[in-house]
Amino acid sequence: MRRFIGRDLELDVLGNALRSVHEAVGSPKPGQCILMRGRRRVGKSSLVEEFLRRTEVPHVFFTAAGGTAEDELAELADTVAGSTLPERTLFSQEAPTQWNAAFRLLAEILPDDRPSVVVIDEVPYLMDRIDAFEGMLQRAWDRLLCRKPVLLLLVGSDLSMMEALNDYDRPFHQRGREMVVGPLTPADIGEMLELEPAAALDATLVTGGLPLICAEWRPGAGLWDFLxxxxxxxxxxxxxxxERSLAAEFPPQAMSREVLRAIGSGERTFTNIARAAGGISHTTLTRAADLLTEKRVVAAELPLSLTPSKERRYRVADPYLRFWLAFLDPHMAEIERMRGDITLSRIKEQWTSWRGRAIEPLIRESLARILPDGLLPAAPAIGGYWTRSNDVEIDLVGADRGPVAKKLLFLGSVKWLENSAFDAHDLAALQKHRAAITDEPVPLVAVSRNGTTGSVLGLQAVYGPEDLVGAWRRG
Structure with a gap:
């Protein structure tokens, strides 16, 4: 199915877990639990639905909605009644009014002689709204559920809360294996949308690899046709x-939304973000920035070099959200009155400069997957370098660790223009910036959308769109 391109690995993980449950039927503790996390709208629920469709085992798929404990219990009862569990009618007859009782009854109706699957989606809502939910879940698992041949899938979009569920000081620690569902990769997107590597990278920056958005992109269509x-x-x-994702994570009145908009508009330093967010106080901005970074919506980065730096900069971590905040969110009124043509013209005018910076995190992640490759060594840390005044700015820095390295492994420049290649002038600028931070002959690398031209013999390696997309291909 088209929407599941790129999900073979995840389906294999789930299939192997269910197979282990099946092989353990009759043993004292055949149950297994997986803690599945991933950003909103990345396709977690669709992945689980596809897994259930393929396996055809008895299952129940419950999704929390953020209501009261009583409302969630009522919804659970309705969900079980409509499930494929063979003894589901017993749940409706007893109608438990407490979560401890609900878990106990759920365990009772699970088959003893064959595998089943229990899915609890949006677990962070339950963790947040129901007192002692984690403790009740832990007791139910230890005493009841793990003794059944069941695969328990706990799914959530709040990354920090899902990680906390497995922390050493939390009740459910080490009860489940962690599984991260990421967006579709540039290679997945290229295959799904029938795009050449450079175009696939553009599509990644716009869609963020979110399956729902990619599904609306006609295969073979260009960026401007899709927009x-x-x-x-x-x-x-x-x-x-x-907007739907932000509404689920941040209330409309939260200052975090204003801070996120300021960062999304292109502001990167603490002072400029505070000004763009309406002149908010240092304390308010710190609190909002901490929340945004904790939820992995924003990345806070320091220069990667041999010396410590306090020049922290912020960026929107998700490519799609970064595009939406820069080009769509400020002009929703214009789009709603059917003047998307004006919005499209604005995107075309600003696209090259915006893309040039937006592509850098994706390039760093791709290089981390490529190396070592015979030209450059593996780099445990890949980042960038800048000074407060930006008189020295290096797009790519590979080092043995970060943000303060013991050894620099390579320095690089990104030139991501439609028609211009990396040339001798770009190389000279990179060499000048290298001299500003080290006296060592650290290898130099270029990443270019259109290759190189002229005398660029001082480069250790050159990477282009095909190399970057290839880094994401499995096998």
């Missing part, structure tokens, strides 16, 4: 996905 189609449709996934 035109999406801007003409006020309920397109490109327009509405970000």
């Amino acid at each position: 035109r189609d999406s801007l003409d449709n006020p309920i397109s996934a490109l327009l509405v996905s970000a």
